[in-house]
Amino acid sequence: MLAIETSALQKHFADTKAVNGIDLNVATGSVFGLLGPNGAGKTTTIRMLATLLKPDGGTARVLGHDVVREADKVRAKVSLTGQFASVDEDLTGQENLVMISRLLGFSWPGARARAKELLEAFELEEAAGRQVRAFSGGMRRRLDIAASLVVTPELLFLDEPTTGLDPRSRNQVWDIVRAIAAEGTTVLLTTQYLEEADHLADRLAVIDHGRLIAEGSSRELKRSVGGSTLHVQVADAGRHMDALQLLRGVFGDEVQEDREAARLSVRVAREELAPQALSALAAAGITVNEFALSQPTLDDVFFALTGRAAEEEAQKEEAA
């Protein structure tokens, strides 16, 4: 059974075609990334799938249930972590989790025990008694995700889970998402970063102006852009030409050089060749200051797919 199955899904707001005919198939047990710039229609899609918005056209089935006719059944099986941390700022972290646990049917002692477990697992014990208002962005996000896991859902929606987080918090959220997926929960996450989708998602779809413009594994998408870029900086500028020869040997002729900085860069269609290049450099006794693969960004993908840069659709973020 597919976890999510949509056909020609549509949602219009006045004259904005927020979601304009999306066909999506998400396999059970996978992590699926919905990638797109601000205003692409990611949140609107997720809100329809989580039964918060009624589609204007098309159909959507989540875990086998129609999102309109069987909304209750869908709600019983999914959890949503919205784009903006949806926890009560006036309450403490512990109280927020007790509240959600109670709503999901736990007894008072059961709710307190569940809250404690979750606070431990999400490294929020120390902040448990503090009002959420005083939480950092990363803590708030972790609490928000914890609230979605009071009862382990079959499907978890994560809307831009790391936007606005510092790198450390972002890595923590990534670890959480991996742990959730490892337990068998299907995850649909949205992101503006190809890097994030690449790290987390088995498959991803690129959306723009409410339409799917590409779908596949991140490897396939990156390949459509021409792959990652390898940057090498040679420690001894005198060995610069040797390094250039070696890289050409591995990757072909397309190595670009910046002689001043003794830097070389090359588009890498097959990333598995990178270690080969590194050993070749080492074998030749060439030491490097930098040897880094940089991923193509959403902008690169966009440019490759549409021939234009990813533009911001929304003038300002829609909180609604």
Place this chain on the structure above:
Amino acid sequence: MSNGSMHKVLSSELRPAPASAISAALTLAWRAALKIKHVPFQLFDVVVFPIMSTVMFTYLFGGALAGSTDAYLQYLVPGIVVQTIVFLTVYTGVGLNTDITKGLFDRFRSLPIWQPAPIVGALIGDLMRYALAALVVLAVGLLLGFRPDAGVIGVILAIALMLVFASAVSWLWIIVGMLVRTPESVMTTSFLLLFPMTFISNIFVDPATMPGWLQTVVSLNPVTHLTTAARGLMHGTAVTTDILWVLVAAALVTVVFAPIAMRMYYRER
């Protein structure tokens, strides 16, 4: 993240049946009570003004308006409690709007619970807030020399009547809370109605001293009837017509606005 504890929480088989309608509403009322505990400032905020106006009106105009400050206090305090509670109803709309803009409502609505629970829970929580504010203002009144002739029972009945009226008015602000964009605009919008409603009434001054046309306006204002009824209940001189007037007005407001509010709530945003 410690993988062990993460695995433990995620592999939990605990899957109780979701809370019943009553239990969900009570949990959300508990949430409202926690807010009063954590943000008592919000409550002080709304009682400071009534207390200040009580003191000011009593000592500035009390003698002129009622012969003595003491006599005026007996007249004024029940009305001030009414004013306090009527103004507090705005926070129902403000709280709702905050929950919507913060995304908390999305979370509630995506849970497999009785869908009106967040609204009903908030209303129950608000009743606690109204009662608490009424008690604070009354306590200050008692300190200043307010002596309700009908004693505790009369005061309790008066507050109960105010709560009935206030929960009816709350539906109005629930609608406003869903219509406007920010919590601040809920405030501004509602004050446009609440200021005239509380000031063009008999809370501060006996309408007998007012020009005829104003007397008519005052006598049509439900707040006037609520104040008369509250005064009567607290001092043991209650008139049944005023109490009935309030109950009917509350019922009408609820019957008209609650269904509109619920329909808007069910409608998507």
